[in-house]
Amino acid sequence: MPTGAAAKEPAFLVFSDLSKIGPYLTELRARGLAVLVVSQKRGSAMVQRGIELLGTPDHPFAAITDISLHDGADLSGIADRASRWAERYDIRGVLVGAEVYVEAGQLVCDLLGLPSAGWRASRVCRNKLLQRRYLREWSPTSVLVTAPEGGPMDRDEAEHLAAAYDGAFPAAVKPLDRESSIGVRTVGGPDDLAGIVAELEPGSRILVEERIRGREYNVDSLVVDGKPVVTLLTQKGTNEDATEFFVELIHTTPPDNLDERETGLIVEAQHGVVERLRFENGFAHAEYRITDDGRVVLMEIAARAPGDACLHLYHLASGQPVEPVLIDIAMGRPAEYAPEFRRRGRQIYFEHVPGILRDVTVDGLDGVTPRWLADTTGIWPELRPVDPHAPATLHELFVLKKRGDELLRITESSNRAVTAVFDVPIDGDIDAEEARIRRAVTVRTTPPGQPGNAS
Template sequence: MPPSGAARPPAFILFTDLPKAGAYLEAIAARGLRSLVITGLPQWPLEQVAVSYVGKPGHPFEAVEQLEFLPAEDLAGILGQVTSWAADYDIRGVFASSETFVEPAGQTADLLGLPGVGLRAARVCRNKHLQRLYLGEWSPVSVLSSSSRETVLTALADRYPLISKPLDLYCSIGVRVLRDREALESHLEDLASASPVLLEQRLSGREFSVETIVAGGYPVFSAVTQKLTNEDESDFFVEMGHTLPACNLTKDEADRLKEAQAAVLARLNFGTGMAHGEYRVLPDGQIALMEIAARPPGDGILHLYQLATGASIESSVVDAALGLPVHHPEPSRWARQIYFDHTPGKLEDIAVDGLAGVEPFWVVDHGLWPAVEPASPDAPPGLRKVLVLKARGAELGPLADSFGRAVTALFDSPDPGQLERFDSTVREAVRITVS
């Protein structure tokens, strides 16, 4: 607390998952602001290790001025903490990089009169059913499982296969395929006493995400990321790869994806922040919305922006939250993240063969995802990071959701053709030993 009569130090409130907060903390400190961080109680080993580094000299988490553990659903507690901080600090900006804190961050920005995504966007983006109601123009046919059995069966008749989605979860948790009416009826019986889920037509087509920085209601930067999932080999929808910028679509398709994203954000009255929309381009060329989030993308997509554009997109997002001009560069390289499939069992070791200078980085040992260094636009293809997301000895199971993935690689190239060829090199080089 500053002495009586002293000026309050300028600060920024960051709602985040600590292991991925490093670049935000760096950007906040670079603007002369203190970092006030709200996160959930650590549940996973990675989160527990991350907390142990808070305040440690030389570590990115040294920049955390204050850290509070609060459940995302405890809005009263969060706003009470915000009010207390506002008495001691001159709070200049608010931002949520964590899905679960999108609504509390939106409420915080509204309370303090600061730029934020807006109350409608925060609420709708956290509920898949509300997304279908507000954004029906871009959405597949869907119905809540809590509707009458006749309503569900009629609405979804002849639209198989279907997808069942929890309303407010993420990372593909709880998502499953229902291939026929018999599977749907069985699923409805299983759900009889459970929380409602969204049942909708499964659409086939190439999948993309669109990341957009919005300032004062206007998109100031937007790019399209190509997706790879395991849906063709399983009944799940785990994302197994991202490519930025997307290289399996035409310029017209990319422009229409960005236009659809802009229209969706306008319908949501999206104010200031970053949006991550997931879409499919259907065989007939139509654009369909899978879901929209009022926060940055997950996985290593922000790292891909660093590699592809040569600049920190986290820094640009912080500028937007502070009401500063945003001038993020367009991609000048192609960057890709891939996740490796694995045999279920106990994780013993990771090796990288034939690519000198890259050692596996065991994320759990360090408490954070490391930064990546971009190459010059014309540099040859390069493997930048191999990240191990599980601890040694961890039990690896089937890839049913994003939390099941264990090893990932980040690499980039000056053109798409070289990127595809280098992809094969990387997959051959990384070896996972499981017992």
């Protein structure tokens, strides 16, 4: 530093949805770091509520030193803002907690010379087709279908394009230009596929690929200098058995349906994928299925921490939070995470009858009151682990929509409205606890203009 120059205040930059930023705020402020945030301009009810509360005294967001709202594709605006922050602050690390900011976060890390996932990992993780081509060894068979630029297709043209997929049915269809589970669905045969292709917007693209049946898991690796420090598994459940969609409705940590051999096969695949991507530093969050004959297949991978309550589940099940380790990795500091799972945690989302959300009621769970986040704080509170031998514990029942919002059929993650997070002793019956909670919770909706409807 030049003689006489004023020392810059140390800071840390987080790319995140406001609703999930709480644990990072707590840890960063405890370390004496100014918290800089890039977040979305618009979005879900939770996003909008968070934006409304920015600058509110005594709210957790008051710990944010400065915030800039950008769409994820606004690379120029984000790079400019980061450069101006760097003139004032000594930015020690950058952490990406939202999928839409993976490439922007990589750009800023490269600009400022900070640890990152690396260009190959960041770019490939943001593109479903690149994942299939770079990671062919672990991927299902897939083909790319591109709608012509000229306008609507007739049926013959749609059937011709759909015929590029010559694999087995049912098949899975994945739009290349959407996040999470949006637009991902099963098609039963060539006619159904041709119908979907016929509805494509000009120039839009989809992957049509082998439908893999098998148990599914989040597989999360904390990576330092290209080497996984630890790889953790979370069991998943979706609505695929009852619908043509693949929306995540259940997460369980640690899984209770894997043996040691199967776990080893999945971890081996994940480490191969991390190596192929030249993943440098951060959180490699992947999803795999394992078939009945032991085949391990990559569904997708992201260069960021998982969403939903997955980080909460690691904390509740092991007693050790992950966020401080992610911050250490982003700052280039030594990082260790070797959790011993003492409890089994689960997050569930509740089904609902489509309609106007009127209420969420609880009957038979003493002391449990739904927490209407989109109507109140707009931020997920931190959850505290309990004693390993404590009885089954329902930590929170969250409502993620506002009263009066229209609830749609659950065809994508953003349609989910009510969720519970709970845990049991590691040898407890978590399925029985889930059944008890589901029996107690009612999501009340009504058709517009009509009273009475519940699920």
